[in-house]
Amino acid sequence: MKSVFCNIMMIFILFQFWSCATRGAPGGGPVDRIPPEIIFSNPVSDSVNVSGNLDKIAIVFSERMEESSVNRNIFISPYLNLEKEWKGYDELHLLIKDTLLQDQTYVLTIGAGACDEQQNKMEKSQSIAFSTGPELDRGRSGGRVFGLDKTETVSLFVYALADSCFPDPRDKKPLYISQTGLGGRYTLSYIRPGNYRIFAVQDQNNNLLLDALYEKVGIPYSDVRIDTSGSIPEELYFRMSVADTTRPAIIDVKSVSDREVQLRLSEPVILTDTLCALTDSLTGEELKILGLSQNIEKPNIIDLFVNSLKLNNTYSLSVSSLRDSSGNESEFPERRYFKHYVSQDTSKFNLLTMVPKDTILNFRPDGEIFLEFSHPVNWESVDINFKIISKGGKAVTGKWLQSSFYDADFIPENGLTPDTTYNLTLNLGKVLNLWGEAGPDTVLTSQIIIQSSRDLGEMSGIILYSGNSADTVALKCVEVGGRLTSSLRQKVGDPFSFRLLSEGGYRLEGFMDLNNDHRYSYGLLNPFVYAEPFTVLPDTISIRKRWEKAGIELNMPCQTGTILK
Template identity: 30%
Template sequence: MSLETKIEIFFSESMMQKKTQEAVFVSPLPKTPFEFKWHKKRLEVIPQEPLLKDKTYVVSLGTDATDSHGNSLISPFSFAFSTGDLIDSGFVSGCVYSGKKVAPGITVSAYLFAQNEPELPYVLPDYVTQTDEKGRYELKNLSFGTYRLFAIDDINKDFLLDLESEQAGITTSDVELNYQFFRKENMDFFLSKQDTTKPSLVECEALNKNLIRVTFDQPIDLQKLVNPKSYLITSGEKPKSTLEIKLVYSLHNQDQNSFLITDDLDSKTEYELKVTDLTDQSGNEINPEKNKCFFSGTDSPDTAKLKILATSPEDKEKIVSLDKKLKIFFEKPPEKTSVEKAFLLKEKDGIEIKGQYFWVNPVTFVFEPESILSGETEYEIELKDEVKDLFGNSLDTIPFEVSFATLNPDTLGSLSGEVMLLSENQDKEIFVTLSKIESPELDYQKLLEAPGEFLFDSILPGKYILSAFVDLDQDQKFDFGKLYPFSPSEPKAIYPDTISVRSRWETEGIVIEFKR
């Protein structure tokens, strides 16, 4: 075919011209954009530079193409032609998800990969297509080679990622296409906001002579946030003296702040605090130019009463699950023994419930009943004796009481199935999550040590979405991957259909499969 070829697309209906033009993708993308000319229902796509010799071109019409009545294409349409003797046969397909839902109208880009191209996806891709109404995509007629794929919620239609406003998805691996393996399916994406901004230390302040509050400009990885080795407090000239940090904690749902309990501060001394080896929740390291702060010492003791920030379940909460672990979130570390001695769980008629307690961190107390709670029963949590903090300050509310009621077990159902992992990650832990569609905040989660069977017992009836991911880095949360420095996402699978759970009934035979 001639290198001066014009491309024509014929429509059966009159089209919205601008919107349809934006839905036309020609791969490989030229350096100079194509010119468009309309002749009633015929669209002419005119190259502004000669086509490449011996190249297969793919013309795709995305789902944003819309007729004059507002009807969009149900699925992308594509065709291929070659400026040489052969048409390439490489093929990649998969699905794009946003949260737990499929994502239609998302741009999927393929880059012929070279190790010296860290700018991806900030340069134009070699091939592009768009997902259909079910979130599926197909990249057809690709030349052989190794590709790196990205999915982009391309709001401004420029085929490039805008970090400020657009989400991106990363696959679990690059794709190599050759004569023997020229098809690759099930290359799925899970969109997320890619954060590349390094976190900064904003402020540090002495709240009393033994407590320092440290504030960052974004949430910090919790494990590192509460590690005393992440902080260094010094004072004086060389040689500087170091202030001992005895304990570091953070409060419930407040990962932008840490609190440092230290040796006594000196009210006449200026201190320097430096943080190292901290990362935000996207893995970005602390900004080395903004990792220090200065504060003045104080000789004021801690005289503030101990407060409780929240409990789980909340006071007066209804329909509490029968296997609920009870939690108390304190505003500062209490003296643990005083809480353990004071805690009481009882039925409303006074029957005490036995169980085991443990501490998730210095400010979070957890009580696990030794057997499941009774259905449709009222319970009370009570701190019946005096609870104190580490400096002898008592609780601000004495006695402290919370009441809640359990659900009716006859309303519950169950779900069972199997996770199949068709890959090399057979020895990795798998997190299986069951999410209630009507209540997005309600998740049931199971940890499997290896692929195999799972059972969700005693769950509320309703419609659910089932998903699972392989926890390669063993941090108990799904890793979306990073653009730069590049790292692939963890394998994740979503069951293709909505699952209904009925009262007093086991929904069984559900198979969630990780495909190669």
Template identity: 20%
Template sequence: MERGIPHGKTWLGIAALTLFSSAFFWRCANIGAPQGGPKDTIPPKVMGATPAFNTTNFTGTRIYITFDEYVQLKDQQKEFFTSPQLKKTPTLLVKGRGVQIDILDTLKPNTTYALNFGSSVCDNNEGNPLNGFRYVFSTGPEIDSMFMSGYTVDAYKKDSVKKTLIFFYDAADSAFLREPFLRLADPFRPDSLPAFDSTVFNVKPDAIARAENNGIFIAQNLKPIDYRVYAIEDTNGNLAYEPGVDKIGFLDGVFNPSDLPDFMAWYDTTRRYMTAEPQLFIRMFTDRQFKRQNLAEQKRPLQHKIELYFNAPYPQIDSLVLDGIDSSRIITEYVTPGRDTINLWLDVPGEELPDTITGRITYLKHDSLNQLVPNTDKLKLFWKYIETKEEERAREKEEKERERAEREGETYTPPEKPNPFKYNLSARGEINPEDNVTISFDYPLVEMDSSRISLVRFGEGEDMYRVRYELRRDSVDIRKWMLSAQWIPEQKYQLVIPDSVFLDVAGQRNDSIKADFSILSPDKFGTLTVNVKGQTDSSRYILQLLNDKNSVLQEKRDAVTGKYIFRYVNPGDVKLRVIDDVNGNGQWDTGDLILRKQPERVEIYIPESGNEMIAMKANWDIEITVDMADLFKPVDIMDIREQLRKQELLRAQRLIEERIKKAQQQQQQQNTQRSRNASGAFNPTGAFNTGNRMF
């Protein structure tokens, strides 16, 4: 029952349809259900309002909307909002078979207002929501009647961002603001900026819309004027942008609904809300430059470990002093890419470490004027060993055994305690030679005698061959080491690490380690070859192979024109994500709202079939060519619409397949139950009939 609705410039026809969309489409074929029948799935139906819908020259403060049944309000703080935004949110009260709205603010003259209820109005019995319900009025003689549609998407993941707020600003009244504004978390930028945009912080939007779960929004009751458009994730539901918390997106230039191409809108009977072809495309990102820098927390969870948490990425630390501890015995580990979480490992014998370590750290912190200035915080870090319940029980048991032995005149031998040295070795079973062998430790290592480590390969019969290997520390994780060699597929290997090869900062040494494993055969995997055709000779890209859950399986950085091979790809569906690495730093760079800098573009390679998923099979070689000039060509809204259309067809196909599978499972369960009933029918005598005998 999905129907297309042609779009005219004024959209007068669809206004009423959107207003009553849920009631109309769900009432058209269902009058009601008799008592004891199927579960009620019909949302409330609007019967009328006082003042009437689309009232002009509105002067009142109270509105009452009636429904055909008793209703309730759910999540109104999250779902309800006004457009334009009012300083004081109207109060909503359920009275009888209706909802009373009291306006607490003074309304602006000659302004069209929309009260957007979202899905907050539900029937009282089953909680069926009346999705997309709105009440519109004007304090002037006319109702603004223009429409605009769009699509909000995560700039990196390329997934739709649901329930975003779309802010529309009159371009004539909201030129870029140039007064001094906070420039956060980046000490390397100049203090004087040429021009920047702080509109969303200092100006209330002239109109607000909200995207649905599929990222599509339909903004209604707009004027035929130029707008500047922003999208806000609004994680906390406060109708305001919280930098560093909410995603944000903005469009370059201005947009007038009367100048945009027509679009089709329809009621999605599966999702149960209005959707449309987008006219605008907004890429959303988290602007990391907005977090205020300060030392948020200091902890000492282990005797040899200190954790420092900063509120913003890339803290600039001038000095760090721990009283009584030589700075050369402090090992620094950056836990997060932005270095806002730092572990300090103390390469000091445990008996020399006090319960409380004091010190000080000097770093750049934002002051009350949002300027980065030197600041010194005192450090006070306490740690004391606390027994676990299991350790307490074991100690009490040991004490009882010792006392018993002493009473009976026996020599007591305490049980051997487990080695506290902890590690995780990936060399188990079959391993992928692309991954090599990894060893992760709980503590950083301070000594290693790698000459004692042995790696052998088993040949025919009892033949054994020593294998040359390389053991190196991971470039990011200082507690992770990688062992690589010239692996031979389908061959068996044995890794032997004698005791005391490793020594960590806590003074702990390893017990002997032995691992047997084999190398997987390439015949069990697929190979994907990507021929890259760059936009220019200097263009750099990041190629990421993703699974169907959007997890990165393999990555090729600093890709230029040439051939790149993804080997040992597990059978299944994968897709190729490409990042246009403009600055060539090997990572995706987010946007900057203040400087109006868009994030680096990310695109998914889509074959001619239109399905972004590439089916990998065992022992298959697939080769594709990616023309970056075509992949990163200027965004065309018609291309976006076509991509969404194909995605929707695939979604519908998957939905049909899931329903068929579910129906088959239900049928199978029914057949199984009938079979059981036939073979063991209940007998009135209290026994089960299984043929001629009674049991």
């Protein structure tokens, strides 16, 4: 019996020993959520007069690290040939295979994408700087990349500017590198005084180049000057986009009914620029195009509406002036042929959606008023037969903001008045589709009662901007949670006001619409064009009932790229 007991104890002890030797966090207890960090390095950061024959850099982390993530997110500027050698799971030796330059500051950066064994990322990038001379470069910069997912990390590529230099992240590796941390924030440290251009790059394969076919890029709205005074430049913000340099092209053309032709493109285009001509190949007769509309479900498809296509006839479609949002335009008109073999469309024209449909209490002054039809509609006929009348008999004027020929939002010219009841009517029997066919002979009604002004607040302030006073800023006020509450456009320097806001938290942001195209321009890589300057107020604005949050100052950055274009 004693022998059996001893054997059991021996097995238990061996099991415990084997468990302790297994790599990974011990079971039980709270889940580790603490981000790792560097706790020791040799050379120590800020070391000077380091020998040019230095043969290795040692780094010790606070946690057991996931080696591959560290290997992918370690950079040194200027570039050195480094060989990685792990000593256990928390200590990394970087063996230097080059000779160090004289009087040179080297910056080793462990990017925020490095994580421990529990997949906790570093809170921010950490840099270790040392110099082979008596002094370190001390220049700093920083900012934020907006629109990233919580776990997403992008790299910041920094290039020195010179008269003979045109930095392009697609074919030139950066001089300095950092990565975004929590909230998309980044810092750059130990930069030599000079003029620099910074790009935000989604460097998925860690090759220190932008692969523009599948990686996003943030183009700066300004270059950065690092001087010897030690002052920190204004934060530089980025928005990411695909660096599209490809001209849009036609993929396919087909008829989907006797009244509709679909034009499938390689990418979405700006519809107002597109020119189309449809011809019967047999007779040479040109068919009248009643309208063009971006497809609701697939934005790279253009819906083209005509009076009638003849069964089994072949048609020629000529398309020109295809231009995408990056400014790439088709080089010359394209012509495609297709044969119509789809039967006649016999479906009935009707209203699919009306918002609001029924009586609604406490309707927001900026609440959604929306119509969607089964067929492309003549919106002039909708405008004539849709009425919003206050209880006192006053008509509300406004305009329809079309998403397509099928649907649109009604935007009141002067908004809706609090504490007011409105009756909405749509005489559907007089609304016409593009072919002049009316909807069912019925009048639809609904009623909305607008929120009381006692439940609403407002915000106001001024835009500060050192650029051209004639420039236009596009502002938007977004309720925390993502709902766009209101937007406006105005000249800089003028006071702004967002009224009739429900109680809650709001985010205020704006961009300088320098080309007045009513949309944000992300810039171009070649030929290089700066992005439009933008800013986001860092603090949430709290709105209370019957209260004005006044005195808000929104500092708009300038497009100060005069160093090199």
